[in-house]
Amino acid sequence: MFAYQGRLNDRLTSTDAMLAVFSPKATVQRMLDVEAALARALAKGGVIPADAVAPIEAACDADRIDADALTAAAASAGNLAIPLVKQLTTRVAEQAPDAAKYVHWGATSQDIIDSGMVLQLRDALDLIDRGVDTLCDVLARQAAKYRDTPMIGRTWLQHALPITLGLKCAQWLDAFERHRTRLAQLRERSLALQFGGAAGTLASLGDAAQGVAQALAHTLELPLPTVPWHTQRDRIAEAAMVLGLLTGTLGKIARDVSLQMQTEVGELTEPSSSGKGGSSTMPHKRNPVGCAAALTAAARVPGLVATMLAAMVQEHERALGGWQAEWETLPDIARLCAGALASVTEIVDGIDVDTARLATNLDMTRGLILGEAVMLALGASIGRLRAHELVEHASHEAIRSGRTLRQVLGDNPDVTRALDEPRLDTLFDPANYSGQAQQFVDAVLERYRAARS
Numbered sequence: 001m002f003a004y005q006g007r008l009n010d011r012l013t014s015t016d017a018m019l020a021v022f023s024p025k026a027t028v029q030r031m032l033d034v035e036a037a038l039a040r041a042l043a044k045g046g047v048i049p050a051d052a053v054a055p056i057e058a059a060c061d062a063d064r065i066d067a068d069a070l071t072a073a074a075a076s077a078g079n080l081a082i083p084l085v086k087q088l089t090t091r092v093a094e095q096a097p098d099a100a101k102y103v104h105w106g107a108t109s110q111d112i113i114d115s116g117m118v119l120q121l122r123d124a125l126d127l128i129d130r131g132v133d134t135l136c137d138v139l140a141r142q143a144a145k146y147r148d149t150p151m152i153g154r155t156w157l158q159h160a161l162p163i164t165l166g167l168k169c170a171q172w173l174d175a176f177e178r179h180r181t182r183l184a185q186l187r188e189r190s191l192a193l194q195f196g197g198a199a200g201t202l203a204s205l206g207d208a209a210q211g212v213a214q215a216l217a218h219t220l221e222l223p224l225p226t227v228p229w230h231t232q233r234d235r236i237a238e239a240a241m242v243l244g245l246l247t248g249t250l251g252k253i254a255r256d257v258s259l260q261m262q263t264e265v266g267e268l269t270e271p272s273s274s275g276k277g278g279s280s281t282m283p284h285k286r287n288p289v290g291c292a293a294a295l296t297a298a299a300r301v302p303g304l305v306a307t308m309l310a311a312m313v314q315e316h317e318r319a320l321g322g323w324q325a326e327w328e329t330l331p332d333i334a335r336l337c338a339g340a341l342a343s344v345t346e347i348v349d350g351i352d353v354d355t356a357r358l359a360t361n362l363d364m365t366r367g368l369i370l371g372e373a374v375m376l377a378l379g380a381s382i383g384r385l386r387a388h389e390l391v392e393h394a395s396h397e398a399i400r401s402g403r404t405l406r407q408v409l410g411d412n413p414d415v416t417r418a419l420d421e422p423r424l425d426t427l428f429d430p431a432n433y434s435g436q437a438q439q440f441v442d443a444v445l446e447r448y449r450a451a452r453s
Contacts, residue, residue: 010335013296018338021123022331025062028070031084031116032060034220038107041215045208048102055096056088056103064091079324081109106197106204106212110230110318114194117330118222121239122191124334128243129183131341136176138349140448143169147441150430151267151358152369159369162362162430165353167437168256170444172348175249177448179242186242190235193217196228199317231314233326240308240330243337244301250340251298257347258291266357271350290343297340304333362430367405371395373433374409374419381418390414 010019020026039056042048065087073083085104093100104112147166152159195213196202202209217224229235260268270290307329311322362369371391379387394408394415401408406428409415419427426432 012339013293014335014339015127015342017127018124018335021120021127022335024067026120026123027116028065028067028080028084029062030119031081031112032062032065032088033119034112034115035085035088035104036060037216037219038104039102040219041212042102042105044215045205045212047205047208047212048105049099052096052099052102055092055099058095059088059091079109079113081112084112085109106202106209107195108198110323111195111197111228113327114230115220115222117236117326118191118194119220121236121330121334122187122222124338125183125187125191125239127338128246128334128341129180131338131345132176132180132183132246135341135345135348136173136180136448138345139169139173139176140445142166142348142351143173143441144445146353147438148431149353149355149358150362150434152362152364152430159361159365161369161372162434164434164437164441165358166441167434169348170441172249172253173448174444175252176246177444177451179246179249180451182242182245186239190239191222192225192229192235193220193222194228194230195224196230200228200230202228230317231319231323233308233312233314233322236326236330237308237312240305240333243333244305247297247301247333247337247340250294250337250344253344253348254288254291254294254298254340257351258288258295261288261291265361267354267361269352269354270347271352290347293343294340294347297336301333301336304329304336308333366398366403367428368395368398370428370430370433371405373427374405374415374424377423377427378415378418382414 006019006023036057039048039053043050043053065084070080070083070087073086074080077083089100089103092103143166145166146169147164149165150162151165151168153161153163193213193216195216197204202213205212213224257268257270259265261270269286270288272286307325311319311325311329314320314322371394375384375387375391378390382390390412391405391409394412395405397403398405398408406424410421410424415424
């Protein structure tokens, strides 16, 4: 019998910490945390007797809930909260019959489910925030380390112009600095108490409604929104979108690294460890399994985000289907995002860089990638259009003859009259045509450091 009760592939695509945040037990416990906080708030507002709080709080323990009975009853009830409240009421009644009648007073099922989900989302964002901070630190270190390391830049999967590996890392870092800002703003808008009663009016609490709501928000350390948001799902949808954006950037990094790991390219390699990245049949293989995990997330999350957006169209004051579609979707997005984040952080932190292969690949086109540099230098003497025609013709000749572009141009008197041998040698050094790459790296690192000072 399997001791592990999660889905078989969970640990391939997530982390133990995030799986724990959205485990069945944690989901139930967070809902019970809301019920316990509700009892305290009701007592503070004078709605229920003060001596009812302790028995209710004591019963709000997920270990006291029959999980099999809960899930079986939820299928008929339509949500987890209804059978959970029944079990909770029974547990309270076993110790304090008079207190049992005050369980769940004034609330509706969605209040408990949504507020519990917000508590889980807060836990999830805590993990994501720490993970993003760690990844930014790693990216900054690698950007600085490889600031001046030349490599070929590629457009449309073809060799384009020289860049530096540090610039590539800095571009990744720049994106994640924006994600850090998005995550901070997301907390302000998405982490809010849900408490509105049956139709979002809190009519069941009469004049005590605002006091109870304020006390409940204070106890759970959640902001109290101006109005309940049962069918206004922008808060939850925005959380999905921000995590989706983050996952997309992680997928971008994984795609770049995996392409540079191809045997024919061989510039980068994921860090290796025992049992990681091997093949069941080919002992020589070193597969990009970390990239695969991140790319799996990047492939799945957009569809899940689309589900969250589609679920926003909800009927009147309480939803039929849309709200229910969120229950597993948002947790899956968070799980996948966390897994991709952990995988990419491990990859970037321990990446193996083959600088010799970077240099070899820079020279693969035998100087063709520096045609633009020569054209611009030559254009200063003979005009840009004429220079373009000359270098273009020389490029075709270099390809036809198998010679380097430097050799072909060096044999052309129209070129050598304008550019002497030392000048041509300088122009054909890739390190001299990386533009503002180093300055861009410095700018990103300056922003990164300023944000942490």
